[in-house]
Amino acid sequence: MxxxxxxTLCISLLLSSQCLAFTNETNKNTTFDLxxxxxxxxxxxxxxxxxxxxxxxxxxxxxxxxxxxxxxxxFSTQTLQGDxxxxxxxxxxxxxxxxxxxxxxxxxxxxxxxxxxxFGTGDPDKKVFPWDKTxxxxxxxxxxxxxxxxxxxxxxxxxxxxxxxxxxxxxxLAHNGQYYLVYQxxxxxxxxxxxxxxGMAYANSPHGPWTKLNKPIxxxxxxxxxxxxxxxxxxxKKQGDFDSHKVHDPTLMYYNNKFYLYYKGxxxxxxxxxxxxxxxxxxxxxxxxxxxxxxxxxxPITQSGHELAIWxxxxxxxxxxxxxxxxxxxxxxxxxxxxxxxxxYITNVPDAIATVTSLDGDKYPxxxxxxxxxxxxxxxxxxxxxxxxxxxxxxxxxxxxxxxQYESSMGKVKKQK
Amino acid sequence: MxxxxxxTLCISLLLSSQCLAFTNETNKNTTFDLxxxxxxxxxxxxxxxxxxxxxxxxxxxxxxxxxxxxxxxxFSTQTLQGDxxxxxxxxxxxxxxxxxxxxxxxxxxxxxxxxxxxFGTGDPDKKVFPWDKTxxxxxxxxxxxxxxxxxxxxxxxxxxxxxxxxxxxxxxLAHNGQYYLVYQxxxxxxxxxxxxxxGMAYANSPHGPWTKLNKPIxxxxxxxxxxxxxxxxxxxKKQGDFDSHKVHDPTLMYYNNKFYLYYKGxxxxxxxxxxxxxxxxxxxxxxxxxxxxxxxxxxPITQSGHELAIWxxxxxxxxxxxxxxxxxxxxxxxxxxxxxxxxxYITNVPDAIATVTSLDGDKYPxxxxxxxxxxxxxxxxxxxxxxxxxxxxxxxxxxxxxxxQYESSMGKVKKQK
Numbered sequence: 001m002x003x004x005x006x007x008t009l010c011i012s013l014l015l016s017s018q019c020l021a022f023t024n025e026t027n028k029n030t031t032f033d034l035x036x037x038x039x040x041x042x043x044x045x046x047x048x049x050x051x052x053x054x055x056x057x058x059x060x061x062x063x064x065x066x067x068x069x070x071x072x073x074x075f076s077t078q079t080l081q082g083d084x085x086x087x088x089x090x091x092x093x094x095x096x097x098x099x100x101x102x103x104x105x106x107x108x109x110x111x112x113x114x115x116x117x118x119f120g121t122g123d124p125d126k127k128v129f130p131w132d133k134t135x136x137x138x139x140x141x142x143x144x145x146x147x148x149x150x151x152x153x154x155x156x157x158x159x160x161x162x163x164x165x166x167x168x169x170x171x172x173l174a175h176n177g178q179y180y181l182v183y184q185x186x187x188x189x190x191x192x193x194x195x196x197x198x199g200m201a202y203a204n205s206p207h208g209p210w211t212k213l214n215k216p217i218x219x220x221x222x223x224x225x226x227x228x229x230x231x232x233x234x235x236x237k238k239q240g241d242f243d244s245h246k247v248h249d250p251t252l253m254y255y256n257n258k259f260y261l262y263y264k265g266x267x268x269x270x271x272x273x274x275x276x277x278x279x280x281x282x283x284x285x286x287x288x289x290x291x292x293x294x295x296x297x298x299x300p301i302t303q304s305g306h307e308l309a310i311w312x313x314x315x316x317x318x319x320x321x322x323x324x325x326x327x328x329x330x331x332x333x334x335x336x337x338x339x340x341x342x343x344x345y346i347t348n349v350p351d352a353i354a355t356v357t358s359l360d361g362d363k364y365p366x367x368x369x370x371x372x373x374x375x376x377x378x379x380x381x382x383x384x385x386x387x388x389x390x391x392x393x394x395x396x397x398x399x400x401x402x403x404x405q406y407e408s409s410m411g412k413v414k415k416q417k
Numbered sequence: 418m419x420x421x422x423x424x425t426l427c428i429s430l431l432l433s434s435q436c437l438a439f440t441n442e443t444n445k446n447t448t449f450d451l452x453x454x455x456x457x458x459x460x461x462x463x464x465x466x467x468x469x470x471x472x473x474x475x476x477x478x479x480x481x482x483x484x485x486x487x488x489x490x491x492f493s494t495q496t497l498q499g500d501x502x503x504x505x506x507x508x509x510x511x512x513x514x515x516x517x518x519x520x521x522x523x524x525x526x527x528x529x530x531x532x533x534x535x536f537g538t539g540d541p542d543k544k545v546f547p548w549d550k551t552x553x554x555x556x557x558x559x560x561x562x563x564x565x566x567x568x569x570x571x572x573x574x575x576x577x578x579x580x581x582x583x584x585x586x587x588x589x590l591a592h593n594g595q596y597y598l599v600y601q602x603x604x605x606x607x608x609x610x611x612x613x614x615x616g617m618a619y620a621n622s623p624h625g626p627w628t629k630l631n632k633p634i635x636x637x638x639x640x641x642x643x644x645x646x647x648x649x650x651x652x653x654k655k656q657g658d659f660d661s662h663k664v665h666d667p668t669l670m671y672y673n674n675k676f677y678l679y680y681k682g683x684x685x686x687x688x689x690x691x692x693x694x695x696x697x698x699x700x701x702x703x704x705x706x707x708x709x710x711x712x713x714x715x716x717p718i719t720q721s722g723h724e725l726a727i728w729x730x731x732x733x734x735x736x737x738x739x740x741x742x743x744x745x746x747x748x749x750x751x752x753x754x755x756x757x758x759x760x761x762y763i764t765n766v767p768d769a770i771a772t773v774t775s776l777d778g779d780k781y782p783x784x785x786x787x788x789x790x791x792x793x794x795x796x797x798x799x800x801x802x803x804x805x806x807x808x809x810x811x812x813x814x815x816x817x818x819x820x821x822q823y824e825s826s827m828g829k830v831k832k833q834k
Contacts, residue, residue: 040578046659046697054715056697056744065720065743072743136473242463262425267463272817273486280463280473298471300463303482324491326482327473329746329764339472347746347764400689406686 014121063342071331071344071365072406073399077374083139083149083295085390090114092137093371093390094249095353096181097146098205099310100358101174105141106206107154107354107373107393109133109183110168112215118318118387119231119258129386133329134168136183138206144351144371144394154181154201154210162187162216173252173289174260176355178247179203180289182250182261185216186390192233195220198250198263200290208240218247218261218284224268242300243281245267247282251310252289255317255337258287261293262310262319265300279324283338294409298338304328309353311361311368318365322349331365350374369397454478457527475656480759489780490816494791499810500556500566500614503795506530508547509554510769510807511586511666512790513598514515514728515561516623517775518591522558523623524771524790525552525570526809535802536648541606544801547794549607551585553600557621561773561788561811571598571618571627572717579604579633582618590669590676590706596620597706599667602633609650612637615680617666627630634708635664635678635700635701641685653686659697661685669706672734672754676703679727679736680711680718696723696736696741700755715755721745726770728778728785735782737764740765749783767791767812786814 015212034050042050042376044066045058048115053187060066078086084092096108117126127133136154154170157163163185170183174229185199197216203209233245235341246309251262261284271278283300286292304325316335321328331347333339343365353374360366374395379388447532451467459467461483464474471530472587501509513525529551534543543549545549553571559562571587574580580602590678602616620626641657650662660682668679679699684700688695699716719725721742730736733752738745745765760782770791772778778785791812796805 012593042688043656046656046695048683048716049714052714054718055751055758056716056721057715059759060720060743065742066690068743072693088827134481143517239460239463241465259550265463273461274482276489276817278463297469298474299465299468301471302473303462303477304473326477326480326485326762329762334472339471342476344742345745345762347740400693 018081019092019179020348032058032061034380037278041066057382063235068343070399070401071333073344073346073350073401075346075350075395075396075397077350077376078144078394078396080143080366080392080394083145084147086391087218089115091134091389093130093134093375095352095354095375095392096172097354098172098356098358098373099174100356101206103142105144105356106138107141107147107169108136108138108172108333110170111137114266117214118384118386119192128190130388130390131168131184132166132186134166135169136167147392149189150207154183157185159214161189162197162211164188165190166169169249170322171249171251171354175252175254175289177204178289179206180252181210181407182217182252184248184250195395196246196248198247198261202289205228212239213290218250218263218293220244220247221295222298222397226268234269235294239267241270241284242267243282243295245270249307250306253281253310253312253317253337255312259291259293259318260284261336262308264305264308273325276324276328278305279304281305281308301334301338301340302327302332304330307352309355309369309372311357313353313365313368314362318343318361318368320346320369322350322351333365350393351376353395364401366397366399366401371396438824449475449478456509458483465492474612485760486817488816489788490761490763490783490814491576492763492765492767492786492792492812492814494767495562495811495813497562497564497809497811498553499558499563501564503808505533508551508804508806509688509809510547510551510792511705512769512771512809513587513794514771515775515790516589516591516772517773518623518734520559522561522773523555523589524558524564525553525555525587525589525807527587528554535801535803536609542826545607547807548585548601549583549603551583553584553587553598557820564809567624569822570625571600574602574629575609577604579614580606582607586666588666588668588771589672592706593672594621595706596623597669598627599634599669601665601667609648610643613663613665617704627770630707635680635710636669637664637682638712643685651686656684656686658682660699660712662687668725668726670727670729672729674830676706676710677734677754678703678706679725681722681725683689690742693741693745695725696721698722698725713755717752718755718757720746724769726772726786728772728774730782730785731779735760735778735785737763737766737786739768739770752780767810768793770812779817783814783816786812808822 048381094110099106138153139149141149165186165188166194173180179350180203186196198218200217201210201212221241223236227235227237246266248264253260280300281302284293284295304327305321306324307322308319317337318333330342331344331349334340355372375390427509446664454544508529511527516523551684555570556564556566582605588596598618603613615635617634618627618629623689637659638658641661642654644652644654644674663683667680672675696720697717701712721744723739723741725736734754737748746760747759751757792807
C-alpha cells in the first residue's frame with residue numbers, strides 16, 4: 001500500500017498542478033474555451049481561424065457583443081412646449097418616471113426659482129446649487145410634448161426638520177392604488193460636509209394630497225471620518241462606505257414582491273477616479289413601501305453612474321448609466337436586480353433620464369426608452385455651471401435593432417429587397 | 418499493480434472532474450479569486466465585504482478600473498486658422514500624424530473641391546462622397562493653430578491605374594531620413610461594389626517630390642462572394658474575411674524592427690451589428706517599408722473603430738477608437754502591437770484624430786493626445802451628410818490624471834492644501 005500511496009500522491013500533485021496551470025491560463029486568457037462558441041459566432045465576428053484569436057476577438061466572444069446588438073442604439077433630445085419650455089430664472093430638473101393615468105401623462109420634478117451662488121458665500125440663506133432650496137412640483141401632458149405645471153406636490157419641512165432646506169430629485173412608484181414619492185432631503189445649513197437623506201411621501205391620487213413619513217427612509221453610512229474642522233469634504237481620516245456622505249437619486253421599484261430602493265452613494269473624501277468622479281450605486285430592500293429598508297450586502301452594485309435610469313425588463317431589472325465612472329454610457333441588466341452585467345455601450349446618454357412606465361418595455365431591450373424625459377443645463381455666457389438653470393427635455397432612443405442598412409443614407413442607391 | 422492502476426484512475430478522474438468544475442465556475446464568475454487583490458483595491462472600490470461582491474465590483478477588479486485612471490479623460494475640439502479655417506466648397510479631411518521638422522509642423526490630408534452627390538446619379542464622373550476624387554495635399558504651421566497649405570503631395574494616377582479615381586486618408590511615417598505616405602486608392606468607376614487598395618509614396622524631404630510605388634501595398638481579401646449582378650454591397654452569398662471589401666485608413670508604424678501597417682477592413686455584405694456598422698481593424702507586417710506586407714493570422718485585431726488613432730506608448734502600441742462598434746470610445750493598449758486590451762472608456766472622441774509625433778507620449782497614457790488634429794463635417798441645412806464638406810480641426814485631451822478636485826468648479830470653497 002505504500003507504493004499505492006506514493007503513486008497516488010504523485011499523480012495527485014501532478015493533476016493538481018495541471019489543474020492550477022489550466023486555471024491560471026484561463027485567467028490570463030492564454031487558453032480559451034472555443035467549445036462554447038459556434039461557427040456562426042466566428043463568422044459573425046469575422047474570425048477566420050478560431051485558433052488564432054486576437055485579444056479583441058476573445059473579448060467580443062466573452063462579452064457577447066455579437067449577441068447583444070438589440071441593446072445598442074443612439075439617443076436624441078428635444079425641447080418641450082408649454083410650462084417645460086425655457087423660463088428665465090426658473091429651474092426644473094430631475095424628472096421622475098412618467099406615469100400614464102386615465103389618458104394623461106404625469107411627472108414630478110425639482111423646482112426652484114432664482115440664482116445659485118455656490119458654497120462659501122458666507123450667507124447661509126443663499127441658494128447654493130440649482131437643486132438647493134427646491135421643492136417637488138408636478139406637471140401633466142396629453143401628448144408628452146406640451147406640459148402643464150399643476151402645482152406643488154411636496155414642499156420643504158418646517159424649520160429643524162430633516163427636510164427643512166431642500167426636497168428634490170423625486171421618483172414615483174404607483175403600487176396597489178397608492179402613489180409613493182421618494183426624494184432627497186437636506187437639512188439646513190447646506191455646507192460642503194452636510195450629509196443628506198431620502199424621504200418618502202404617499203397619496204391615493206397623483207394630485208395628492210401627499211403625506212410625508214415623519215422620518216427618512218434611508219441615510220448615509222455612518223463610518224466616514226473627517227479630518228479637521230474645516231468645511232472641506234476632501235479632507236478625511238477615513239472614507240468609509242461608498243455612501244458615507246450622501247444618498248442620492250432614489251428610485252423605488254416593486255420587484256420580486258419586495259420594494260427595491262436604488263440610490264446613488266457619495267463618499268467622504270471623494271476621489272477623481274477612472275472615468276471621473278467617484279460615484280457608485282447601491283440598493284436597499286424592504287417588505288413594505290415605507291420600509292424599513294435594509295442595504296444590500298452586495299453594495300455597491302455599480303462602480304459608475306452619476307444618474308441611472310432603472311426599469312423593469314422581462315424578469316429582471318435594466319438600467320442605463322449617464323456620466324461619471326468607467327462604465328458611464330452603458331446599458332446593463334440584472335436578472336436578480338443586484339448583479340448588473342453590461343449589455344451595451346451608448347455614447348450619448350442624456351442627463352437624468354426618466355422612463356415612461358406605460359411603454360411596453362419587454363418587446364426588446366431599448367423599448368422602454370422609446371421616449372422619456374431628461375434635463376439639460378442652460379448656462380448663461382460667462383457664468384459657472386452652478387449659476388445656470390435646468391430645463392426638462394424629452395429624449396428619444398433609436399435602437400440599432402431593425403435599423404435600415406447604411407445605404408439608406410448613402411444616396412440614391414436602389415433599396416435592398 | 419492492478420490495484421495501483423485502478424486507484425490511480427479513480428483519483429485521476431476525481432481530480433479531473435474537480436478541475437473541470439473549478440474552471441467552469443471561474444468562467445461563470447461564481448467563484449472569484451480574491452487573493453489577486455489587496456485591501457487597498459477593495460478600499461479604493463468601496464468594497465466593504467470582499468466575500469459579497471456584486472457583479473459590478475467583480476468587473477471593476479477584473480478590468481482594473483481602479484488602476485487605469487491615468488487612461489481616462491475628455492476631449493475638446495477647436496477650429497483652426499489660416500488655410501484650415503472654413504472654406505466654402507472645399508473639403509479637407511483625414512489629417513495625417515503631425516511631424517515636427519526643423520521647428521515647423523507638417524500634416525498631410527485628403528483635399529477635394531466641389532459638391533458630392535452620393536451613389537446612383539447615373540453619371541460615373543460625378544463626385545460621390547467627400548473623399549471621392551480627392552488628392553493628398555500638405556500644410557505647415559509654426560504653432561499648430563494657424564496652417565498654411567503648401568500644395569499637392571500625391572495626386573491621382575493616370576487613367577486605368579489602380580489609383581486613377583481617388584487617393585485619400587494619408588498617414589505619414591518618417592524613418593531613417595525617408596518619408597513614407599500610405600493612403601487609400603480607388604480605381605474608377607466608383608460604385609457600391611468597388612473594392613479599394615492601399616498605396617505608398619516616398620520622398621527624402623517632407624516637401625517631396627513623392628515617388629509612388631507602382632502597385633498597391635495592400636489589397637482586400639479575395640474571399641467574399643456577391644449575390645447577383647446588382648450594384649448592391651449588401652447582397653452576398655458569402656461575406657468572407659473582415660477585409661473582403663475594403664482596406665481603409667492605413668497607419669504605418671515602425672515597431673520591433675518591422676513595419677506594422679494597421680488598417681480598417683470593411684466586409685462584403687456589411688451588417689448592422691452591436692454598436693453600429695460592422696467595422697474591424699487588422700495589421701499587416703513587413704520587414705521593409707515597401708513590403709511585402711503579410712496580414713496577421715490574428716486579424717481582426719479590433720471588433721470596432723471607424724477610425725483609430727495609433728501611437729507608440731512605452732514598449733507597446735496604444736490606440737483610441739472613435740465611432741462604430743461596441744468598443745467605440747475606448748483607449749486600448751497592446752504590448753505586442755496586436756492584442757489590444759481596453760484601458761479606458763472615453764465618451765467624446767473626435768473623428769479622424771491624428772497625433773503629434775514630437776510630443777513625449779511616454780510620460781503618461783494620454784500624453785500623446787495633448788493636442789492633435791481631427792476633422793468635422795460641415796453640412797448645410799437641409800442637405801444629406803455626404804453633400805457636406807469636411808474641415809480639419811484641432812483637438813486637445815485633458816486627462817483625469819492630476820485633475821483638480823471637483824471643488825474647483827463648486828464655488829468659492831476654500832482650496833484644499
